[in-house]
Amino acid sequence: MSFTQLSAFVSVVLAATQLSNAVAVNKRVTCADGNVTANAVCCQLFPAVANLQQNLFDGAQCGEEAHSALRLSFHDAIGFSINGGKGGGADGSILAFNSTELQFHANSGIDDIVAGQFPVFQTTNLTAGDFVHLAAAVGTANCPGAPQLDFFFGRAPPVAPAPDLTVPEPTDSVDAIIARFADAGFAPDEIVALLSSHTVAAADVVDVTIPGTPFDSTPFTFDTQFFVETQLKGTLFPGNGSQSGEVLSPIPGEMRLQSDFELSRDSRTACLWQAMVNDQTRMTTQFKAAMHKLELLGQPDTLVDCSDVVPVPPALNAMSAALPAGFSAADVQGACQATPFPTLPTIPGPETSVPPVPGS
Ligand code: HEM
Incomplete structure (x- = not known):
């Protein structure tokens, strides 16, 4: 068989394979209860x-x-x-x-x-x-x-x-967190992607005196506010007893994990963290893949x-990230050397407290 004949044959086989893959993907079965899969x-x-x-x-x-x-x-x-x-x-x-x-x-x-x-x-x-x-x-x-x-x-x-x-624990160093994830097969960008989960999260046992304390101001929506609010200036909690692993949030009623705070400021992860801000498509695509x-x-x-x-999730009402009421760009502690923190609007009105997540 000449090279030309061989490559034509390979193309036909490839086309047939792609066709059968396409047929497999598009196949639909109607279940006894009427659902389709x-x-x-x-x-x-x-x-x-x-x-x-x-x-x-x-x-x-x-x-x-x-x-x-x-x-x-x-x-x-x-x-x-x-x-x-x-x-x-x-x-x-x-x-x-x-x-x-x-x-x-x-x-x-x-x-x-x-x-x-x-x-x-x-x-x-x-x-x-x-x-x-x-x-x-x-x-x-x-x-x-x-x-x-x-x-x-x-x-x-x-x-x-x-x-x-x-x-991993919230008191672990960034070195230890990156090493543990690497041992499980995850790179630093995948750690950041997985931590998008903390946009729908609250803590019960980090500080048992304040159960249900959310990690961002919108714990019932999968938005990028978590990546905004972890970047606000803050100080390490003294770190005793049940409160160890916590960083004070300037937003009343909210908690930041020490690990999230440090990952948002570490040179290996800070730019990936910041890139999630106000980029819903990036966050959801990378989170889904991870x-x-x-x-x-x-x-x-x-x-x-x-x-x-798996049900199709409801869409977000407000697509734009924002600084919480009462905060400005001066309150942001940008940590990505390559790119400035994005300009965000501030939610109008007086500063408010984030209520705890019920049932915690
Ligand atoms: C460095 C890695 C991580 C650390 C140190 C960490 C630590 C924590 C801690 C301490 C809490 C609060 C527990 C409590 O007090 O009740 C928490 C909550 C949560 N974490 Fe993580 N986490 C990490 C990664 C992840 C990942 C990869 C996911 C999912 C993909 C995840 C999903 C959540 C969720 C959804 C909650 C909220 C649970 C609730 O509200 O009941 N976390 N995490």
């Missing part, structure tokens, strides 16, 4: 999604349970190392072996969502890993502005608890793409 095996997930929305997320709310389900998926999956020996990754071990993993200091506060999820988990036929990571995708979808996260289906039951010391990687940690490539069972 790409793969028949995903049909069994629609009742589980409805069950989660009704019995865990108070009818599709972006509240405490949705926030905590997202956090739980991280604490489960990060029990993994690309070098081996640190757990089964996104296997649901945190739910199935909760009596072991809830003893770990970094899992403080996780007990509430495990207690909330366990009875719902038992009413499904899902493995613990599928349940934990489906719950995270569905809970996140309740938050306006969030991306529709992927969900891959078919994890085996977990075989053992993850070992201790895989989950979450996709997270939910597959330690899992075989035989899982089935059932992402189309």
Whole structure:
């Protein structure tokens, strides 16, 4: 066969392959309940999604349970190392072996969502890993502005608890955080992307005297305010007892984690952090990609793409980031040497306090 004949043959084969891939992607199955999905095996997930929305997320709310389900998926999956020996990754071990993993200091506060999820988990036929990571995708979808996260289906039951010391703590140095994530296969830009999650977050146990204290002024919307407000000037909390790991926020009622504060100012992550400000598309695209990687940690490539069972999140009403009322550009502690902090409008009116997240 001449080179010309060979390349023509290769082109025909490639075209045929692309066509069959396109057919596979576009395939649609109508389930017995009328739902439509790409793969028949995903049909069994629609009742589980409805069950989660009704019995865990108070009818599709972006509240405490949705926030905590997202956090739980991280604490489960990060029990993994690309070098081996640190757990089964996104296997649901945190739910199935909760009596072991809830003893770990970094899992403080996780007990509430495990207690909330366990009875719902038992009413499904899902493995613990599928349940934990489906719950995270569905809970996140309740938050306006969030991306529709992927969900891959078919994890085996977990075989053992993850070992201790895989989950980063807010008191960890940036060096330690970057090293732990690298050990699990994540680069610094992916750490920043994953921390977009703290836009729908509050702390119960960092400071037990103020449960439900949010990390930004809009804990029920997946917007970029978290990246704005962590960049406001602040000082380290004295760091004793339950308050260690906290940085004072100039916004009344809000908390900054020491780790978020330092990552927002470290030369390895500051520009990535700042780039998220007012760039909803960048934040949601990078968060979705990093979450996709997270939910597959330690899992075989035989899982089935059932992402189309995840609800489409509501859109954001206000697309523009802003400085909170009473703040100006002078209150921003920009830390990216290459680019100035973007100019943002200030929300009109007097300075206000951020209320706690109910149910915490
Ligand atoms: C450097 C890495 C991280 C550290 C040190 C960290 C630390 C924390 C801490 C201390 C809390 C508050 C716990 C409490 O007092 O109740 C928290 C909450 C939360 N974290 Fe992280 N986190 C990290 C990364 C992540 C990642 C990668 C995700 C998800 C992809 C995540 C999702 C959340 C969510 C959604 C909450 C709020 C939970 C709720 O409101 O119930 N975190 N995190």
